Amino acid sequence: MADIAKTSPRMLKGLAPRPMPSGNPYLPQTARVLDVIRETATIKTLRVVLEGEDAMQRFHFEPGQVAQLSVFGVGEATFVINSPPSQKDYLQFSIMEVGEVTRALHRLTAGELIGVRAPLGNFFPYADWLGKNIVLIGGGIGMAPVRTIMLHLLERASDYGQISLLYGARTPKDMSYQYELADWLKHKDLACCLCVDKADSDWPHKVGMVPEVLKELAPSPQNSLAVLCGPPIMIKYTVETLLNLGFAEENIVTTLERRMKCGIGICGRCNVGSRYVCTDGPVFTCREVRAFL
Ligand SMILES: Cc1cc2nc3c(=O)[nH]c(=O)nc-3n(C[C@H](O)[C@H](O)[C@H](O)COP(=O)(O)OP(=O)(O)OC[C@H]3O[C@@H](n4cnc5c(N)ncnc54)[C@H](O)[C@@H]3O)c2cc1C
Ligand code: FES
Structure with a gap:
């Protein structure tokens, strides 16, 4: 599966192609929780390590790209990868507790497994x-x-x-x-x-x-x-x-944030005006937002 991070032929403003998962884009890769940091009363940071030999080394993303994180038996939600791409020891996510999936993510402890579909979306140019x-x-x-x-x-x-x-x-x-x-x-x-x-x-x-x-x-x-x-x-x-x-x-x-499902531009769940946050975004200029809203 996500022998992750092939690059898309789609270009963003003349930049390098964006990294994206290869294989079945609906199938999460497993990752193990390395560390949980309590940031504030409502926010926790999870550091997770992709499972599989060299999986972290082979995973490439650009700043601004997001992941669909899944807690098995609960569901999936979207979070920005907030470690820099140079950090190869773990991927970091900061999660505000607002509902069912984020509550389940907050209950995780080091050593537990989650699902990761990533990298998704565009990035800061x-x-x-x-x-x-x-x-x-x-x-x-x-x-x-x-x-x-x-x-x-x-x-x-x-x-x-x-x-x-x-x-x-x-x-x-x-x-x-x-x-x-x-x-x-x-x-x-x-x-x-x-x-x-x-x-x-x-x-x-x-x-x-x-x-x-x-x-x-x-x-x-x-x-x-x-x-x-x-x-x-x-x-x-x-x-x-x-x-x-x-x-x-x-x-x-x-x-921009919109509730996502597929994360790959198919289900239509995340549209803002004529654009999809999951594939056209989440990064936009104000001019773009004004044009399509
Ligand atoms: C591109 C992108 C990046 C994101 N990055 C982060 C991040 O780094 N950290 C973080 O904490 N959150 C982030 N979010 C928001 C996160 O995805 C939602 O908070 C999460 O999906 C809520 O899931 P839940 O099952 O816990 O809540 P639910 O039970 O589904 O919802 C709880 C409440 O939150 C509202 N809600 C749920 N999802 C969203 C959403 N996407 N936008 C606005 N309101 C929503 C619901 O309407 C409801 O009121 C991001 C969202 C997107 C689209
Ligand atoms: S989440 Fe399915 S089209 Fe964007």
Whole structure:
């Protein structure tokens, strides 16, 4: 089966073909849970290792691509692979508990098996961004896709201009990846700003909602591109702020979420307007979203 990750003949904006599963795309590959990290009250991170000789080495994906994770006997749901492609020891997923499948994923412990259908969907067209300043903006669980593209860009930071991150959560306790934040804050190639809607007394970073803090930071739109992932309400107001700052719609990149079933463009479950999130997305520019909605 998913002798995973052949590449599709379909090209994205002149980039390399996207990786995709080979074999029967409905058949999950098994993966063993290596580690479970409690991030916040509602989010856990799972690190999983694909079973089979060299399976991790043979698995290729691009930042932004997703997986259908299945808990046997319960069901399947979609999550972005938030480790960078260079991480060959495990695949990482951060999962917010909202319903049946995510509850079952939260119950998993190290050593248990899950199913993985991946990689699915398109990816952040980072090869089109060479030489540009990249403004990364993540809110809540939206930090998951931002984490993968951020770590990928930082590995090749000399190919880009300034890379900056604005990561917002409701409160300090709602921030995922706390064990990495200190490294992000002092990373020589990253201008990192953390913000929360409501702070406690020892919060040393910004207080305010993401759009407000972004307005204050006022990144220049010149030779710049913004990547924005988060809840719909944050996206709405942050896009407004970016447009007011002078960012063009084609230079604002986001990810869309729609409930998926097949993940391969057949069942029609994930359409947004005339497009399928599972094959045309999940990565879109604001201009694309406006055109097809
Ligand atoms: C491309 C993509 C990437 C995603 N990446 C992540 C990720 O990295 N981490 C993460 O925690 N979640 C992610 N999600 C959302 C995740 O797939 C859903 O939360 C999950 O399917 C819920 O399954 P469930 O059985 O637990 O909930 P259900 O019982 O099916 O639903 C619980 C509630 O969540 C709503 N819901 C379910 N799925 C979605 C959805 N896709 N969009 C909006 N509302 C939904 C339902 O309407 C319902 O109100 C992603 C979704 C997509 C499409
Ligand atoms: S999930 Fe079936 S078409 Fe997208």
